[in-house]
Amino acid sequence: MNRQWQLARRPAAEPTVDDFKFATLDRPELRAADDVLIRNRFLSLDPYMRWRMNDAKSYAPPIGLGEVMVGATVGEVVASNDSGFGPGDLVVAGGGWQDYAIVKAPALRKCDAAEVGPTAYLGVLGSPGFTAYAGLMKIGEPKPGETVVVGAATGGVGSLVVQLAKSAGCRVVAVAGGAKKCALAVERFGADAAVDHRDPDLAQQLAAACPNGIDVYFENIGGRVLDAVIPLLNPFARVPVCGLISQYNSAKPDTNQTPLARLMQDTLVKRLLVRGFIVTDYLAYRDEFLAEVTPKVRSGAVVFMEDIVDGLEQAPAAFIGLLKGQNTGKLIIRID
Amino acid sequence: MNRQWQLARRPAAEPTVDDFKFATLDRPELRAADDVLIRNRFLSLDPYMRWRMNDAKSYAPPIGLGEVMVGATVGEVVASNDSGFGPGDLVVAGGGWQDYAIVKAPALRKCDAAEVGPTAYLGVLGSPGFTAYAGLMKIGEPKPGETVVVGAATGGVGSLVVQLAKSAGCRVVAVAGGAKKCALAVERFGADAAVDHRDPDLAQQLAAACPNGIDVYFENIGGRVLDAVIPLLNPFARVPVCGLISQYNSAKPDTNQTPLARLMQDTLVKRLLVRGFIVTDYLAYRDEFLAEVTPKVRSGAVVFMEDIVDGLEQAPAAFIGLLKGQNTGKLIIRID
Numbered sequence: 001m002n003r004q005w006q007l008a009r010r011p012a013a014e015p016t017v018d019d020f021k022f023a024t025l026d027r028p029e030l031r032a033a034d035d036v037l038i039r040n041r042f043l044s045l046d047p048y049m050r051w052r053m054n055d056a057k058s059y060a061p062p063i064g065l066g067e068v069m070v071g072a073t074v075g076e077v078v079a080s081n082d083s084g085f086g087p088g089d090l091v092v093a094g095g096g097w098q099d100y101a102i103v104k105a106p107a108l109r110k111c112d113a114a115e116v117g118p119t120a121y122l123g124v125l126g127s128p129g130f131t132a133y134a135g136l137m138k139i140g141e142p143k144p145g146e147t148v149v150v151g152a153a154t155g156g157v158g159s160l161v162v163q164l165a166k167s168a169g170c171r172v173v174a175v176a177g178g179a180k181k182c183a184l185a186v187e188r189f190g191a192d193a194a195v196d197h198r199d200p201d202l203a204q205q206l207a208a209a210c211p212n213g214i215d216v217y218f219e220n221i222g223g224r225v226l227d228a229v230i231p232l233l234n235p236f237a238r239v240p241v242c243g244l245i246s247q248y249n250s251a252k253p254d255t256n257q258t259p260l261a262r263l264m265q266d267t268l269v270k271r272l273l274v275r276g277f278i279v280t281d282y283l284a285y286r287d288e289f290l291a292e293v294t295p296k297v298r299s300g301a302v303v304f305m306e307d308i309v310d311g312l313e314q315a316p317a318a319f320i321g322l323l324k325g326q327n328t329g330k331l332i333i334r335i336d
Numbered sequence: 337m338n339r340q341w342q343l344a345r346r347p348a349a350e351p352t353v354d355d356f357k358f359a360t361l362d363r364p365e366l367r368a369a370d371d372v373l374i375r376n377r378f379l380s381l382d383p384y385m386r387w388r389m390n391d392a393k394s395y396a397p398p399i400g401l402g403e404v405m406v407g408a409t410v411g412e413v414v415a416s417n418d419s420g421f422g423p424g425d426l427v428v429a430g431g432g433w434q435d436y437a438i439v440k441a442p443a444l445r446k447c448d449a450a451e452v453g454p455t456a457y458l459g460v461l462g463s464p465g466f467t468a469y470a471g472l473m474k475i476g477e478p479k480p481g482e483t484v485v486v487g488a489a490t491g492g493v494g495s496l497v498v499q500l501a502k503s504a505g506c507r508v509v510a511v512a513g514g515a516k517k518c519a520l521a522v523e524r525f526g527a528d529a530a531v532d533h534r535d536p537d538l539a540q541q542l543a544a545a546c547p548n549g550i551d552v553y554f555e556n557i558g559g560r561v562l563d564a565v566i567p568l569l570n571p572f573a574r575v576p577v578c579g580l581i582s583q584y585n586s587a588k589p590d591t592n593q594t595p596l597a598r599l600m601q602d603t604l605v606k607r608l609l610v611r612g613f614i615v616t617d618y619l620a621y622r623d624e625f626l627a628e629v630t631p632k633v634r635s636g637a638v639v640f641m642e643d644i645v646d647g648l649e650q651a652p653a654a655f656i657g658l659l660k661g662q663n664t665g666k667l668i669i670r671i672d
Binding site for chain 1: 339341350351352353355356358376377378379380381382383385386395405409433434435451452455456458459460461463464465466467469470471473474475490491492495496499513514516517520524525563566567569570571572573574575576577578581584585594595596598599602603604605606607608609610611612613614615617618621622625626628629630633634638639640641642644648649651652653654655656658659660661664665666667668669670671672
């Protein structure tokens with residue numbers, strides 16, 4: 001038989017046990033040529049699952065009512081229609097909250113539990129670990145001497161972010177919930193300092209822990225932690241938005257989210273890139289720009305429009321009008 | 337003599353003419369070896385100047401009280417201590433709101449007004465044009481068939497963004513103030529559609545103009561235009577944050593900005609990168625991740641911590657606790 005947890009109803013806010021239904025079904029059977037039958041041994045529970053319980057557009061479809069809860073598992077192959085897998089193979093799969101799963105062979109990866117144990121493939125060597133690596137190294141791009149702040153720093157993702165950032169030569173400030181986790185972040189994972197996000201004094205504590213500001217904020221939390229981080233961000237800081245766990249239980253689209261919460265949710269779900277810039281940051285491209293655009297301006301392929309005001313005396317009035325949108329075209333003062 | 341506009345006092349909100357002082361000084365004189373004396377002919381007025389009038393930390397120091405207002409100019413060299421420039425040369429300089437300026441030779445660029453006229457170097461071929469190019473091409477990275485929305489679309493920056501985005505094969509939707517500028521954006525600059533940001537119905541109009549959502553939003557405006565844009569952004573959309581003109585007259589740090597306005601201001605001034613991601617976006621790096629981290633896990637150089645709960649029956653309760661931060665370490669269910 002196959003025991004499984006199904007989504008019984010969509011939680012309004014914090015989930016309750018009544019939102020889940022425990023069902024016992026027949027063991028599933030191989031059908032297609034690439035089907036593999038897995039006996040799940042370990043199931044990873046991760047915050048993103050809360051999001052999948054909502055009926056909201058996201059990066060993945062919501063879990064349907066009556067469907068099995070999704071989740072990564074480590075399990076053993078029981079039977080396989082695919083020649084690449086055989087009984088007894090240890091595999092990582094998206095096996096879900098259940099005893100058995102049929103998984104397509106291309107979605108399986110074999111793992112070798114001999115040295116690290118099977119559960120490492122659900123954490124530090126699994127999606128949480130890879131998430132830490134991708135977000136920190138490919139978006140955060142930490143440089144020696146920089147300050148990296150890590151939300152949810154003792155969790156599956158955050159604990160590797162802390163260690164990778166330390167390896168990169170950064171000062172690492174952990175944000176975690178409660179004194180115990182703060183101590184863990186420092187003593188076990190090697191953070192230089194830790195700040196309790198439940199502390200009413202969070203903003204001051206974080207500022208004190210980041211005397212040189214923040215260069216990378218690995219966002220896992222959102223809400224008031226983000227509020228405390230924003231004023232401390234240094235020029236050219238990077239914010240990989242990995243998760244917003246403080247918002248998940250209230251993240252019902254189109255309800256009473258703040259505009260900032262809405263932007264951050266969309267940034268995560270839609271993988272937005274928001275980047276501020278000043279033109280002097282891109283001076284390396286000025287020759288390229290002139291080479292491309294100058295001939296087009298000369299030929300008339302690129303047109304431009306000017307609003308030329310006569311007399312240096314007129315500059316303040318013209319400028320005040322510019323801020324009100326009163327000019328049409330590029331505003332220029334002919335000085336004399 | 338040298339007429340000049342100085343900053344007389346810092347505006348509280350919208351500047352008034354009394355915030356500026358018109359002064360007449362002696363013509364400045366060459367001193368250092370690389371000094372060049374310029375007679376300014378044309379002065380560019382740009383929204384960023386409003387920001388420089390505030391006494392706030394930004395990407396550039398504020399203009400001091402009693403100092404000349406900053407600004408790009410096209411002018412003629414009158415005298416030069418630098419052998420690279422001689423009388424009569426036409427140059428682009430940061431000459432400020434005045435008749436004459438001493439500018440260091442390395443900060444000058446000669447320009448050839450023969451074919452495009454001198455003022456083009458303050459607009460389409462100057463910093464506004466280069467800003468359009470850098471933000472759209474290097475951050476926005478428009479692809480054929482995508483939808484690009486451009487704020488302040490008839491201005492010095494926006495009007496080139498519109499044309500570059502059209503060249504890149506995009507559908508271009510202009511946002512501008514008033515029917516006249518909307519018509520201009522379409523008829524002169526080639527936008528496919530234009531939306532009036534003063535329209536109370538802005539959100540609906542923008543949605544109607546962007547039936548396939550928005551892939552690039554070139555942000556020049558902020559405020560309610562941004563609010564209307566956010567829900568329409570497509571997965572993997574890019575938002576180059578170039579300006580926030582709707583906020584400049586109220587952008588006094590640490591006052592009553594909304595959290596979103598604060599983030600956007602910081603994004604611009606500090607050139608932040610905010611990027612959402614999901615681990616599957618980075619699958620190309622998975623082998624690199626495993627190759628780097630697996631040996632460290634094996635050797636103990638990377639540590640991890642697990643919170644293993646026994647029994648599939650416990651999954652909902654454990655998951656509910658996870659969202660409250662009750663577990664310590666990576667949460668895993670041992671199924672059987």
